[in-house]
Structure formats: structure tokens, C-alpha cells
Amino acid sequence: MGNKTPLYDAHLRAGAKMVDFAGWTMPINYGSQLDEHHYVRNQAGMFDVSHMTVLDLKGADTRAFLRYLLANDVDRLTSAGKALYSCMLRPDGGVIDDLIVYGMTPQWYRMVVNAATRDKDLAWIRQQASAYAVDLSERRDLAMIAVQGPQAREQVQRLLGDAAASAAALKPFSAVMLGDRFIARTGYTGEDGYEIMLPAATADAFWEQLRAAGVHPCGLGARDTLRLEAGMNLYGTDMDESLTPLDCGLAWTVALEPADRDFIGRAALLAQQAGGLRHRFVGLVLQERGVLRSHQAVYIDGREAGVITSGTFSPTLKESIAMARLWVLAGEQCEVDIRGKRLPARIVKPVFVRNGKAVAG
Amino acid sequence: MSHIPENLRYTRTHEWVQDNHDGTVTVGISDHAQDLLGDMVYVELPELELDVDREEEIAVVESVKAASDVYAPVSGKVVAVNEKLNTAPELVNKDAYDDGWLFKIRMSDSAELDELLSAADYQETLESEDDEED
Incomplete structure (x- = not known):
């Protein structure tokens, strides 16, 4: 207990x-x-x-x-x-x-x-x-x-x-x-x-x-x-x-x-x-149905580029969102490996909702 | 205590199975399973006409908390899926045994049905799981 x-x-x-x-x-x-x-x-x-x-x-x-x-x-x-x-x-x-x-x-x-x-x-x-x-x-x-x-x-x-x-x-x-x-x-x-x-x-x-x-x-x-x-x-x-x-x-x-x-x-x-930054910390918005979760791998141009640190279904936005740490520093579009399938996600600033309203990514 | 209808069969992985007496079964997840998972936000259903083996992972239910595989309780072919869940995954929470069904399988070996758990057996497996948690 x-x-x-x-x-x-x-x-x-x-x-x-x-x-x-x-x-x-x-x-x-x-x-x-x-x-x-x-x-x-x-x-x-x-x-x-x-x-x-x-x-x-x-x-x-x-x-x-x-x-x-x-x-x-x-x-x-x-x-x-x-x-x-x-x-x-x-x-x-x-x-x-x-x-x-x-x-x-x-x-x-x-x-x-x-x-x-x-x-x-x-x-x-x-x-x-x-x-x-x-x-x-x-x-x-x-x-x-x-x-x-x-x-x-x-x-x-x-x-x-x-x-x-x-x-x-x-x-x-x-x-x-x-x-x-x-x-x-x-x-x-x-x-x-x-x-x-x-x-x-x-x-x-x-x-x-x-x-x-x-x-x-x-x-x-x-x-x-x-x-x-x-x-x-x-x-x-x-x-x-x-x-x-x-x-x-x-x-x-x-x-x-x-x-x-x-x-x-x-x-x-x-x-x-x-020495130059190692990582880029970003938000992701999944562009298909599914749920982003922590530890899922992120790909940019087919190469492993980072990892999701927190992911969820956003009850306010009704789509899946995540925070991710990327070691590829360029790019606005990525794919996320969700149980073996690579689904497209948009890279945005890691802020999705403030004071009840969607923050435009 | 979760609801376990007498007329259904169950699996150890928390699917329920309804014999439709026409060679098909309807499958969902138990009230216990939906309660453990919490609010559903996404259900990935199998493709129609998919040939499935017993105990094969063929669907995924995702709650706010976690993703959970759903297994085919019997072998056969997927003949229907509950498309309402694409827009209303919460039906799995609200009505696990009726509107919240996931898919139907036309059985290739109806003898497999007899190997599933009865309501009483399923109840027992839940109680022993509880013991493990304590």
C-alpha cells in the first residue's frame, strides 16, 4: 500500500x-x-x-x-x-x-x-x-x-x-x-x-x-x-x-x-x-487515425530521426499529438512507426492548446 | 464487479464471443477489459475478408491510457466489422456487449467454439487475476 x-x-x-x-x-x-x-x-x-x-x-x-x-x-x-x-x-x-x-x-x-x-x-x-x-x-x-x-x-x-x-x-x-x-x-x-x-x-x-x-x-x-x-x-x-x-x-x-x-x-x-545543438524538441500532429505514444520511432525521409517522448489522443483537438526529440534538425514532415506501420505526422511547435483554444501549429 | 453475460463465451485475453448460430460469431472486448483500459479513443478494425487464425492479433483498441491488441478467438474469415467505432470508439465503453462489438468471423472450425471459456470460467480467471494484483 x-x-x-x-x-x-x-x-x-x-x-x-x-x-x-x-x-x-x-x-x-x-x-x-x-x-x-x-x-x-x-x-x-x-x-x-x-x-x-x-x-x-x-x-x-x-x-x-x-x-x-x-x-x-x-x-x-x-x-x-x-x-x-x-x-x-x-x-x-x-x-x-x-x-x-x-x-x-x-x-x-x-x-x-x-x-x-x-x-x-x-x-x-x-x-x-x-x-x-x-x-x-x-x-x-x-x-x-x-x-x-x-x-x-x-x-x-x-x-x-x-x-x-x-x-x-x-x-x-x-x-x-x-x-x-x-x-x-x-x-x-x-x-x-x-x-x-x-x-x-x-x-x-x-x-x-x-x-x-x-x-x-x-x-x-x-x-x-x-x-x-x-x-x-x-x-x-x-x-x-x-x-x-x-x-x-x-x-x-x-x-x-x-x-x-x-x-x-x-x-x-x-x-x-x-558545439552545436544535438536535438530538436518538437510537437507532432498525426495526420491519420491512430494514437502516438511515447517511445515510438520518428522517421524523416525514411531515416530514423528521433523518438516520441510523450504522446496521446488530444481530447480537445480530436487528433493525436505528441512531443518528440529529434536528432535530425531539419524537416517539417515525418513518419511515425506505430506498431510496424509508418504514418505521416506534421512537425509543429510543441504547444497545442492554450486557454481552451487550439494553437495553430 | 464487472458485467459478464451468461449467454456469451470468453477468452483469457478478455474477448467475448457470441455464437450467431449461422456459422458466424460476433466478437468484442469484455466489460472488465474496457473498464481496465479506460476511455476508448481509437479502434483499428481488421480488413473484411481477412483470413485469421485463432489467437492471431487482428484488431487494436486504444484508450487514453494504452493500446491493447485484440485476438481472434476462433479461426475463419472476417465477414463484418463495426464501422460505427471509426467515429464513435466510446461505444466500446458504453455498451461493450452490444453496440460496442468489434467484428464478426465466419468460423472455419466450429469445434473451436467449445474450447472458449464459459461465463463462470471467465469470472474465475478475473478473480485469480485480482488475487495476483493484491
């Missing part, structure tokens, strides 16, 4: 099908993954993401430490509560994990890392932090609920009472503490919404309030199709320690400027850049 989140009982009450995920017993769906996907695109859905690892870093050196630890630069966080997406790299540039860091005060940063990478992340961060005055604490006392969709913010605000105005005023990609709740306007679906961290003991009641207001519980299945449509990478699938951010479409998350910031992996990325 895996770890249970504070919402475990709520999932059973809602009829969830539970699966093991990174050592946690989590809802994969509550009946229909497709319906859940559409709720998020068209109305509002909620996800239990309490399995994710929430870390608070506090102390005088926190900013300096994170500028060393992360490939993106926390100095880009210019106002309180702003969020930054970053990779955490090995010295050779390999991606240890991707994460979000919120700069709450000059001496308090909150970081959310993946559940599956918790142990190695903590070991790595502790090892790197030894030379810094940083206090690291894991917030296992918090639950996290992501409420996502065009109606998500409004639905949440209605339940916040006096705090509603502050939540409404939140800018995209920023967070605020409201009482004992940490409310962030972030997510992993391509829709507007909030990610809410709250004391574990209050999570069940808040979840039920949301449910009563008409926010639909959504499982990890829908979370995956939503993030893939939105062109958001998944650690372990689209990137891992054998790849650098430049290999997997995450160059935009690496801050090489200012040049005097010496973060872990910087030298390796500069060397890779100087």
Missing part, C-alpha cells in the same frame, strides 16, 4: 479509480478521463497534487543558494510572490528535476518538486546547501489542490470570504499567503486557475466545498492529457538526467545572463551550445 494524501478518503467517496504513482495511491480518474479533461478546458476541475514535494528554504543565504542551485535565475523574481519555472541540473547539465520556485520574501522561497524524484532531490539539495546558511524543510503538513479551468478562479474566490479580493488580484504566475492558505495562480493544464496549499487537516473540507460548488474532481489521467496539449514537459518522460534543458525544449528556462552567475551545469550548457 502506497502513501496516502490527506484527500485519499475524498477520492474514494467520489468513486475514484486509484493507482500507484511514485509510491502514492492516487486517483487516475473518477469514471471518465475524457470528461474530466473537458471539464478543465470548458469549466473547472480540481486535482489532488498533495503527493508533490513542497520545500521551504529560509535563511540569509537562500537567494544566493538558489542562484547557484537552479538553471533559471531567482533574481528574475522581482516582486513578492512571483513564481519561476526552472530545472535543477547536474554539473554535466543533465536534468535532475524540474520545479517551480516562489519567491515569497528575500529570505523565504518555496519550491515544489516532483514526487517521483523526492529522495534524490532532497539528497542533492542538502549536499549543495552545506556551504550556505539555508534552512530546508519539507512541508508534509500541507495538502495541495490545483483548481483549473476558465471558471476556476471565480469558483475558488467564492469560497474565500474576506480573502477573495486578494486572490482575485493575483497576477499570473504569482502567489500569496492568505491566512493559512498559500494561493498561487499557477498550474499544469494550460488553463487559468489556482494551486492552493493548505493545512492537511483542512483539505478534505475545502475539497468538498469545491465539489459542492460544481468543481469536478479530475485524476492523473486528465492531468497528463491536459499538460501535453499545453506543451508542458513531464519529468522522467520528456527529460531526465541524460538530457540537458537544451535537448528537451527547455532552453527558455535557462538564464545564461548575467554571465557572472555560476550555477550548477552552466559550463556544460555553454560547451553544448558552442
